[in-house]
Amino acid sequence: MVNAAEALSIILQAVEPLGAVTVSLPRSLGYAIAEDVIAAENVPSFDNSAMDGYAVRSVDVQNAPVVLEIVGEIAAGTVSARSLEAGQAMNIMTGAKIPDGCDAVVQHEWTDRVDDSHVTILRTVSPGHNIRKAGGDIVAGSVVLEKGKTIRPQEIGILASLGKRFVQIVRPVRVAILATGNEIVDLDKPLPDGKIRNSNAYVLQALVQQSGGECVNLGIAHDERTQLREKITDGLKADVLITSGGVSVGKYDFVVDVLKEIGVEIKFWKVNIKPGMPLLFGVMKNRYVFGLPGNPVSTMVTFLKFVKPALLKLMGHQTVEASLTVHARLQHEITKSDGKRHFVRGILESRNGALTVRSSGSQVSNVLSSLTMANCLIILPEDRNHFNEGEEVEIELL
Ligand code: AMP
Ligand code: MG
Numbered sequence: 001m002v003n004a005a006e007a008l009s010i011i012l013q014a015v016e017p018l019g020a021v022t023v024s025l026p027r028s029l030g031y032a033i034a035e036d037v038i039a040a041e042n043v044p045s046f047d048n049s050a051m052d053g054y055a056v057r058s059v060d061v062q063n064a065p066v067v068l069e070i071v072g073e074i075a076a077g078t079v080s081a082r083s084l085e086a087g088q089a090m091n092i093m094t095g096a097k098i099p100d101g102c103d104a105v106v107q108h109e110w111t112d113r114v115d116d117s118h119v120t121i122l123r124t125v126s127p128g129h130n131i132r133k134a135g136g137d138i139v140a141g142s143v144v145l146e147k148g149k150t151i152r153p154q155e156i157g158i159l160a161s162l163g164k165r166f167v168q169i170v171r172p173v174r175v176a177i178l179a180t181g182n183e184i185v186d187l188d189k190p191l192p193d194g195k196i197r198n199s200n201a202y203v204l205q206a207l208v209q210q211s212g213g214e215c216v217n218l219g220i221a222h223d224e225r226t227q228l229r230e231k232i233t234d235g236l237k238a239d240v241l242i243t244s245g246g247v248s249v250g251k252y253d254f255v256v257d258v259l260k261e262i263g264v265e266i267k268f269w270k271v272n273i274k275p276g277m278p279l280l281f282g283v284m285k286n287r288y289v290f291g292l293p294g295n296p297v298s299t300m301v302t303f304l305k306f307v308k309p310a311l312l313k314l315m316g317h318q319t320v321e322a323s324l325t326v327h328a329r330l331q332h333e334i335t336k337s338d339g340k341r342h343f344v345r346g347i348l349e350s351r352n353g354a355l356t357v358r359s360s361g362s363q364v365s366n367v368l369s370s371l372t373m374a375n376c377l378i379i380l381p382e383d384r385n386h387f388n389e390g391e392e393v394e395i396e397l398l
Contacts, residue, residue: 003272003382004305004341007281010267011306014283017316018239021171025159028151030212031169032316037145042135043161047098049074050130054089054111054119055102058129061121070117074099089119098131105130138162148318170316173213176235177204179220180228180246180255181294186220199368200244200292200299207303211311213240223252232258236287239314242307245294247278255291256280264289272382274340275365276302288314295365301343301377304398327392328355334380334387341382345374348395357395374398 002010020034049055060068068089074080076095084090084101092098092105104125112120138144144158151159151169159167179201185191186198198220205215216238221231223246232255235241246255247269256269264282269291271279275298280291290307292299312320328348336342345360357378361370379394380387387393 001270001272001277002268007268007271007279008306008309011281011310012313012320014267014281015288015310015313016286018171018173018314020168020316022166022168025156025165025167028159028167028169029153029156031151031172032318033145033147033149033151033155034168034170034316036143036147037159037162037164039138039140039142039144039162041162042140043138044132044134044136046134048132049092049094049096049098049105050132051105051107052093053091053105053107053109053130054121055084055092055099055105056089056121056125057084057086057101058104058125058127060087061104061106061124064121064124065112067114067118067120070119072099089121091119103127103131146318148316150317150319170314173240173311173314174216174238175208175213175240175242175311176216176218176238177201177208178218178231178235178241178243180223180243181220182223182252184220184245199296200294203296203300204242204244204292204303207300207308208242208311211308212315213311223254225254225258228254228258229262232262232289236262236264236284236289239287240307240311241287241289242303243289243291244299245292247280247291247293249278259289259291271302271306272340273302273305274336274338274342276305276343277340279306281306293365296368297345297365297371300371304377304396305343322396326355326395326397328357328376328395330378330387330389330391330393331356331358333389334359334378336380336385339382339385342378342380344378344380345370346376346378346395347374348376348397355395357393371398 071088072090074092074096076093079097080099084099106121110123179198183195184198185195208215218231221228246253264284266282269280278293279302282289292302309320346357347360348357360374376395376397
């Protein structure tokens with residue numbers, strides 16, 4: 001049995017980013033950029049005013065207050081044909097291009113209009129005052145976004161300011177989802193005695209979508225070799241196949257056998273964690289299989305800790321795990337006894353500015369309701385089994 005860190009490293013070593021596709025700028029949100037973006041031009045491309053006010057020559061206002069002659073007006077988007085001479089000012093708006101001869105803009109609040117053609121400048125300013133230099137945001141030729149960066153609204157802004165209508169992103173991963181189990185019934189069927197609803201396929205679909213992937217729901221396979229083989233073979237047409245259930249050691253748990261028969265190389269089966277111990281990871285050429293245990297909480301936790309980083313790496317993201325580690329004080333003691341890494345459903349809150357955390361309720365792995373109460377997972381490492389009230393523990397936000 002591997003531990004959690006080994007399992008993740010095996011997964012991340014096995015998967016490589018998928019190919020690139022071109023999408024329109026608004027569609028690129030959330031994906032990883034597939035190329036270094038180099039600025040073809042300065043942003044802004046010209047010196048411009050940071051304020052509404054008066055374009056001046058700073059030497060003219062060294063003895064402020066002084067009266068200057070107004071020789072023009074420059075609205076945003078227009079360019080002054082004339083240059084500024086000694087003793088002159090131009091009324092200039094925010095974002096308008098600085099006229100030749102001008103080396104400072106005095107904001108409106110520091111001026112007093114005398115008449116149509118004269119203004120009193122009330123304060124002295126230094127050269128460069130209120131002037132936003134060409135290239136002050138982005139310098140032509142520089143790498144503005146590195147390959148692998150996740151595109152957020154602010155990256156969309158940078159790309160738009162460079163005039164990019166289309167962006168190369170790493171393509172979305174295609175994920176097939178297969179629920180297994182004779183007891184599992186889908187949402188459109190009545191629920192006979194002894195059966196349960198297929199909640200996992202829907203949780204997984206939501207998780208894949210949230211990670212930026214595209215889903216194919218393969219429905220439910222019975223615990224029966226022929227049907228499993230058929231559906232799994234079908235699922236291996238996608239980049240990633242996620243199965244739920246059937247990977248434990250029960251009499252009818254056939255997923256591992258069937259994967260082997262088909263030719264999937266099992267990289268690991270069983271991880272030293274709770275919940276989710278029977279987790280399986282396999283590879284067939286450039287297809288990847290995650291066999292998730294069927295208990296709903298195990299399914300979700302193993303997805304978050306192991307499948308999601310793989311999907312993010314496949315989709316080219318530089319960062320595949322939470323980049324910040326957060327700690328909080330335990331509101332109560334927690335004891336375990338199995339030497340496993342535990343992911344405890346927790347409620348994180350801020351008390352007087354300090355982060356504290358408590359269990360969100362039953363930690364049994366079929367209880368989804370305590371996961372809906374939870375806003376974090378409390379991480380309890382393998383090498384310790386007792387955690388005191390008031391002790392700092394690592395948490396991950398949900
Ligand atoms: P298994 O991993 O197949 O041994 O299943 C463990 C537990 O998870 C059993 O109680 C199953 O009924 C339950 N389970 C398996 N698949 C699903 C599913 N798709 N939706 C909800 N519960 C499931
Ligand atoms: Mg089962």
